Amino acid sequence: MRKRIAALLAAVPATSLAANLALTIEIPKVTVAEYHRPYVAMWIEKPDQTFAANLAVWYDTRPKTTDNGTTWLKDLRQWWRKSGRELTMPADGVSGATRPPGIHNVVFANGKGIQPGSYLLVVEAVREVGGRELIRIPFEWPAKSTVSTNGKTELGAITLTVKP
Secondary structure, three states, X not given: OHHHHHHHHHHOOHHHHHOEEEEEEEEOOXXXXXXXXXXXXXXEEOOOOXXXXXXXXEEOOOXXXXXXXXXXXXXXXXXXXXXXXXXXXXXXXXXXXOOOOEEEEEEXXXXXXXXXXXXXXXXXXXXXXXXXXXXXXXXXXXXXXXXXXXXXXXXXXXXXXXXX
């Protein structure tokens, strides 16, 4: 895996390495009898919806079971089919703990090694005893732009800022 990433980075022009992806994700407060924090996966796809890069996966990392919370990762159905089943968790620089309701900011340095072109940012959220939501946001790399959208149930406002 590290060799593959190194090869991708070597093939990327130096001008595209100077940019960052800044992502703001809102996890809305849901008033229900039994609330569980959502599992959330963020990744980049090419325009034909083939996988390009993992950005982050938030899941239950508390060591309460022998599987360390990974059993339910396959409920992030689209992410699991695209790349999740191939990852060994925890994945350095990708995996982390679930987040509480609120606004969360994440910055991905160097665009995770993607080459210049058109892409889709994909955010998928699923909650136990709750719903599922998947949002795709088109963007150009590298470019100086901000794109925003709103989820309906499991995700609130999502803003992607591409910073050269």
